Amino acid sequence: MTSGGGALLSVRGLRCGYGRGDVIQDIDLDVEAGETVCLIGPNGAGKSTLIKAVAGLVRARAGSVRFDGRDITAERTDQRVEAGMALVPEGRGLLTTLTVEENLMMGAYVRRKELDIPAEMERVTTLFPVLRERREQVASTLSGGEQQQLAIARALMSRPRLLILDEPSFGVAPLVVAAIFRTIRELGEAGTTILLVEQNARMALRVAQRGYVIESGRCVLGGATAELRESPIVRDVYLGAAA
Numbered sequence: 001m002t003s004g005g006g007a008l009l010s011v012r013g014l015r016c017g018y019g020r021g022d023v024i025q026d027i028d029l030d031v032e033a034g035e036t037v038c039l040i041g042p043n044g045a046g047k048s049t050l051i052k053a054v055a056g057l058v059r060a061r062a063g064s065v066r067f068d069g070r071d072i073t074a075e076r077t078d079q080r081v082e083a084g085m086a087l088v089p090e091g092r093g094l095l096t097t098l099t100v101e102e103n104l105m106m107g108a109y110v111r112r113k114e115l116d117i118p119a120e121m122e123r124v125t126t127l128f129p130v131l132r133e134r135r136e137q138v139a140s141t142l143s144g145g146e147q148q149q150l151a152i153a154r155a156l157m158s159r160p161r162l163l164i165l166d167e168p169s170f171g172v173a174p175l176v177v178a179a180i181f182r183t184i185r186e187l188g189e190a191g192t193t194i195l196l197v198e199q200n201a202r203m204a205l206r207v208a209q210r211g212y213v214i215e216s217g218r219c220v221l222g223g224a225t226a227e228l229r230e231s232p233i234v235r236d237v238y239l240g241a242a243a
């Protein structure tokens, strides 16, 4: 495990939730620059809530979130985006009445002054060629897999320093799931820092270098994915007997 001192993202003692209840109890989480880190755990464990707190969509009730050494616990979502975080939320968050190209433009909006937008457009549509073919198409008419690719591409348009993906395989056909994980792996190998939430533990543990198991708002296990794959809890509960 890392010390957290030099991590790109460093969460300490985080507590957060909705209404009167806490969902996340006391979580520490680190993502080093260049790493892909996954969060796995059952439905309702608090994985999405945790990354919403990282992105500033849910307020921290205790603890801290540091990004690149800076305490951002009190910062708004747009400030965190500007600092280089990009979240692809559960359900993708696309502007479904806009075209593929317009959605991609929105992704670059926050950093439009610094970016060469045509070059970014070229880069992301090379990564997802289907988006180039469908540039003019309205997002609502894309397939589930195409929408997920668009959501990831839109996040990449801002050249994020940390890409946060919430369930990228959800609602996507199996062949497309494989393609999406291949792209996540390629992005990681090209140096993008990624925090990945996934129900598909098998895939997540293959593409990430480290992972955390979240259950009932707490981290019950964490470490190198090679070790997690061998742990009895992960094998029995998350990978099934065939692992």
Ligand SMILES: Nc1ncnc2c1ncn2[C@@H]1O[C@H](COP(=O)(O)OP(=O)(O)OP(=O)(O)O)[C@@H](O)[C@H]1O
Pocket: 018, 019, 023, 041, 042, 043, 044, 045, 046, 047, 048, 049, 050, 090, 199
């Ligand atoms: N906006 C909300 N208001 C109130 N409770 C919420 C809200 N969003 C989530 N919760 C509750 O918080 C808990 C954790 O939900 P969360 O979405 O973080 O889990 P998750 O681990 O992402 O689950 P899944 O794998 O199903 O996506 C659940 O009990 C859920 O019902």
Ligand SMILES: [Mg+2]
Pocket: 047, 048, 049, 090, 166, 167
């Ligand atoms: Mg979730």
